[in-house]
Amino acid sequence: MKVQYLTNEVAVAFFQKLRSLFRGGAGTDDAHVLIFYVRCNRCGEVIRVRADRRWDLLQELGDGAAGYSLHKDVLGTQCNALMRMLVLFDRTYRITHQEIEGGRFVSQAEYETHRSTDRASLR
Numbered sequence: 470m471k472v473q474y475l476t477n478e479v480a481v482a483f484f485q486k487l488r489s490l491f492r493g494g495a496g497t498d499d500a501h502v503l504i505f506y507v508r509c510n511r512c513g514e515v516i517r518v519r520a521d522r523r524w525d526l527l528q529e530l531g532d533g534a535a536g537y538s539l540h541k542d543v544l545g546t547q548c549n550a551l552m553r554m555l556v557l558f559d560r561t562y563r564i565t566h567q568e569i570e571g572g573r574f575v576s577q578a579e580y581e582t583h584r585s586t587d588r589a590s591l592r
């Protein structure tokens with residue numbers, strides 16, 4: 470009887486552990502996600518660009534200065550102007566350079582403001 474009881478305890482602990490691993494896994498995913506906010510030069514639309522460090526970054530092997538680069542083409546929904554984004558990172562994933570053709574980088578606050586203004590204007 471005692472053994473049975475212990476086994477249940479272990480099973481419960483195991484599933485709790487699994488569940489926390491699952492949640493932990495999602496959190497780890499977020500750690501890899503890079504979010505950028507860009508504003509289209511043509512129509513002013515602010516677009517949220519999501520990239521994943523693991524899949525979207527290219528390894529750059531320069532002269533002793535290894536790092537990563539991210540190239541993304543960004544297309545909004547309000548016009549057909551394509552923006553070309555380039556972000557460079559050092560080995561520790563710190564951004565060392567960022568530029569965008571056809572748009573500019575904006576803050577998250579600006580993105581949120583733009584979105585709420587957008588919604589307000591629809592009413």
Ligand SMILES: [Zn+2]
Nearest residue numbers: 509511512548
């Ligand atoms: Zn646009």
